[in-house]
Amino acid sequence: MAAAPRERSPFLGLLPLPERDAVVQALRTETVGGLVLLAAAVVALVWANTPWSGVYEQIRDFHFGIPALGLDLSVEHWTADGLLAIFFLVAGIELKRELVVGELRTPATAALPVVAALCGMIVPAAVYAATATAGGGSLEGWAVPMATDIAFALAVLAVLSTHLPASLRAFLLTLAVVDDLGAILIIAIFFTSDLNFAALGGAFAGLAVIHLLQRFRVRGWWWYVPLGVVTWALMYNGGVHATVAGVAIGLILRTTRDRGETASPAERTSHLLHPVSAGVVVPLFALFAAGVGVSGAALGQVFTRPEPLGVVLGLVLGKTLGIFAGTYLAARFTKARLNPELAWADVFALAVLAGIGFTVALLIGELAFPDPAASEHIKAAVLIGSLIAAGLAALLIKRRNGVYRRLYEEENRDDDHDGIPDIYQRADTVER
Numbered sequence: 160m161a162a163a164p165r166e167r168s169p170f171l172g173l174l175p176l177p178e179r180d181a182v183v184q185a186l187r188t189e190t191v192g193g194l195v196l197l198a199a200a201v202v203a204l205v206w207a208n209t210p211w212s213g214v215y216e217q218i219r220d221f222h223f224g225i226p227a228l229g230l231d232l233s234v235e236h237w238t239a240d241g242l243l244a245i246f247f248l249v250a251g252i253e254l255k256r257e258l259v260v261g262e263l264r265t266p267a268t269a270a271l272p273v274v275a276a277l278c279g280m281i282v283p284a285a286v287y288a289a290t291a292t293a294g295g296g297s298l299e300g301w302a303v304p305m306a307t308d309i310a311f312a313l314a315v316l317a318v319l320s321t322h323l324p325a326s327l328r329a330f331l332l333t334l335a336v337v338d339d340l341g342a343i344l345i346i347a348i349f350f351t352s353d354l355n356f357a358a359l360g361g362a363f364a365g366l367a368v369i370h371l372l373q374r375f376r377v378r379g380w381w382w383y384v385p386l387g388v389v390t391w392a393l394m395y396n397g398g399v400h401a402t403v404a405g406v407a408i409g410l411i412l413r414t415t416r417d418r419g420e421t422a423s424p425a426e427r428t429s430h431l432l433h434p435v436s437a438g439v440v441v442p443l444f445a446l447f448a449a450g451v452g453v454s455g456a457a458l459g460q461v462f463t464r465p466e467p468l469g470v471v472l473g474l475v476l477g478k479t480l481g482i483f484a485g486t487y488l489a490a491r492f493t494k495a496r497l498n499p500e501l502a503w504a505d506v507f508a509l510a511v512l513a514g515i516g517f518t519v520a521l522l523i524g525e526l527a528f529p530d531p532a533a534s535e536h537i538k539a540a541v542l543i544g545s546l547i548a549a550g551l552a553a554l555l556i557k558r559r560n561g562v563y564r565r566l567y568e569e570e571n572r573d574d575d576h577d578g579i580p581d582i583y584q585r586a587d588t589v590e591r
Contacts, residue, residue, distance in 0.1 A: 171498040179570075188433050193315075195441075203447070207450035230392060244391050246440050252425045254339065271486060272337060278485025280481070282481030287472070304472075304474045305341065306338045309335035313331075316556070334509075335513075358394075369387070464536060474541070479513075479514060483510040500562070511548055513548075514551075515549055
């Protein structure tokens with residue numbers, strides 16, 4: 160007699176325990192880093208709108224480095240081109256983990272978040288393009304509203320004291336991971352300067368050496384740190400945005416564990432750098448990128464000029480419509496069954512929350528609009544759009560927080576104090 164087919168887990172249902180533990184650990188660091196990010200953004204905004212704004216600009220525009228190596232950069236550019244490479248290194252590791260052992264490892268589980276993320280990038284870009292075209296503006300900023308800032312979004316959830324179940328948080332994390340991949344591809348393809356093929360060849364040679372060291376199980380930071388720095392410098396001088404080196408190295412690092420290993424190289428690197436990325440790198444970038452002058456006239460231009468208005472509408476409307484419609488249609492096409500404990504209103508609230516596009520949106524805005532005057536308007540639009548999305552999401556999430564609290568408590572209850580939530584030890588859960 161043939162065995163009955165296994166019932167598929169419902170969409171946004173209970174995560175497998177290893178996946179849940181990995182998500183909880185990653186999001187805990189991102190949440191703390193997101194709160195620091197919020198504080199840094201507030202400091203930048205306040206500082207840039209005080210009588211001491213000149214000091215802020217002097218620090219931000221101060222140049223240092225090694226001119227002979229083409230690395231004489233301002234403080235602002237060191238944070239954007241240098242420190243953010245660490246952020247994208249961690250993002251590359253997270254993407255590799257998702258592809259190897261996470262939600263993206265099989266087409267069935269990857270379909271929903273990938274389709275949702277792609278729609279969440281395409282629709283905001285289309286909304287921006289339509290707005291800019293209608294107003295006779297520039298199409299250069301089409302990519303600005305495409306990325307979700309997971310740290311900022313989690314900070315909003317922390318401030319709200321919400322109890323989102325792990326499945327909803329994991330879906331948001333997966334969306335952000337795919338978004339980051341899309342952002343780095345856009346940066347690499349569309350925002351490159353004159354290419355220096357000799358430097359690029361050296362960068363790819365550095366990546367090849369790192370791959371070989373991983374393949375032959377060579378350990379020791381003294382190999383990888385110098386190689387990583389050299390590869391980053393060559394990538395920068397090659398005309399490709401230097402953060403591409405970070406994500407490339409993250410994708411190269413081995414994610415699976417060998418026999419006898421307690422952690423893979425990717426896990427060890429992420430464990431060391433994730434707190435640095437979330438708590439230091441991203442807040443420093445925000446400190447020197449979010450300092451824009453806020454006045455009645457400046458705010459008025461955000462809603463009257465086509466480019467910044469396109470960014471605001473792309474984040475608030477484009478992200479929401481893209482992610483929700485993409486998820487709903489993908490679920491219907493794949494016949495996925497939504498967790499009966501949740502509703503499509505919960506997916507809609509997450510789609511609104513994903514309209515927070517801070518770190519990567521600011522980075523792409525600077526690349527798309529190198530003119531400082533235009534860049535200031537785009538930065539203000541990113542801030543305003545993210546704040547509107549955060550406010551709307553807060554209202555929607557708070558409205559359902561009673562449901563979230565009950566699910567959260569159920570999936571974390573451990574009455575026998577054995578370190579494993581009781582829900583994972585029930586007969587029906589074990590059978591699944």
